[in-house]
Amino acid sequence: MSLTRPFLKWAGGKYRLLDRLLPSLPAGSRLVEPFVGSGAVFLNAAYPAYLLCDLNPDLIGLYETLRREGERFIKRARALFTPENNTREAFLRLRAAFNASTDAEERAVLFLYLNRHAYNGLVRYNARGVYNVPFGRYKAPYFPAAELTAFVRKMRDCDVTxxxxxxxxxxxxxxxxxxxxxxxxxxxxxxxxxxxxxxGGGFGMAEQRELAQEAEAAVRRGVPVVLSNHDVPLTRDLYASARIESFSVRRFISCNGAQRDEVRELLAVFL
Known part of the structure; x- marks a missing residue:
């Protein structure tokens, strides 16, 4: 199966798990993602329509700007991927510009720059909503031109909200x-x-429990739900009414490569 790679780095991104995940998604007329992240599932699923949501306005703003501006956005973003901008001083200057900006397109361009130049590609804000990830010190950050173009093409080929x-x-x-x-x-x-x-604000046990309850309520309304999570006793308990598929994955977010051990992941399929 030929897969399309997302243009964003993303903690917990699902690109490497698509061979497990996509066959578990039931057929339907619209795929709804409450936590769209990098959009790996959207890019590789085959539904006529999509509702793609996230609490991060910078992420959604980037997607909407890319859809609206297309090649113009890609050209503007590419201009930031230079050796001169791959220094700690330039990174801190552009990070400060991002945090100070109220212009949607400027924030979108800088968000992509930060995503590719920041430490581990993390997206993190402090309690005041200030993006505060440090410089990543990569030799030559990759500019994802082909991946951006593929994302634009996918948005134009289907109904996306x-x-x-x-x-x-x-x-x-x-x-x-x-x-x-x-x-x-x-x-x-x-x-x-x-x-x-x-x-900011976190996603704690109350939210985990509410999400499981929302999945069960959706099934009662005739809408199937598939959830990803770590395979631990807590999730087994939360998803007791679902069919569980469990498998090993390698964690890629650790800053210490030697500690990127395999962990158990699950798919909870509520039908």
Whole structure:
């Protein structure tokens, strides 16, 4: 199967798991993603329509700007990927410009630059909403021209709606024919592997429980739901009413390459 790679680096991105994930998605007329992230599933699924949501307005703003501006956006973004801009001083200057900007297109261009130049491609904000990921020190950050073009093509080939909203609002908008794929912030696989607070506010146990309840309620309305998470006793309990598919994955977010061990991941299929 030929797969399309997302243009963003993304903690927990699903590109490497698509061979497991895509066959688990039921047929339908619209795929709904409450946590769209890098868009790997959207790019490689085959639905006529999509509702793609996330709480991060910079992420959704980037997608909407790319759809609107297309090649002009790609050209403007490419201009930032130079040796002169691949220094700590330039990175801090452009990061400050991003945090100070209120212009949607400028923020979108800088968001892509930061994503490719920041440490581990992380997207993280402090309590005041300031993007604060440090410089990544990459030798030559890759400019994803082909991946950006593929994303534009996919958006133009189907009916795509973007929205900045939480998962509760997204589930309230479900309609017959929808299929939901949810990739929430994961429950910790260990005491040192909690990545649930990058957007501020966190995604704790109350939200994990509400998400499982929303999935069960959606199924009662005739809408199938597939959720990803770590395979730990807690998720097994939360998703007790679902069919569980479990497999090993390699963690790529760790800053220490020697610690990128395999962990157990699950797909909870609510039908």
């Amino acid at each position: 973007f929205a900045v909203q939480d998962f509760r609002r997204t589930f309230s908008l479900l309609r017959p024919g929808d299929v939901v794929y949810g990739d929430p912030p994961y429950v910790p696989a260990s005491s040192t592997a909690n990545f649930t607070t990058y957007m």
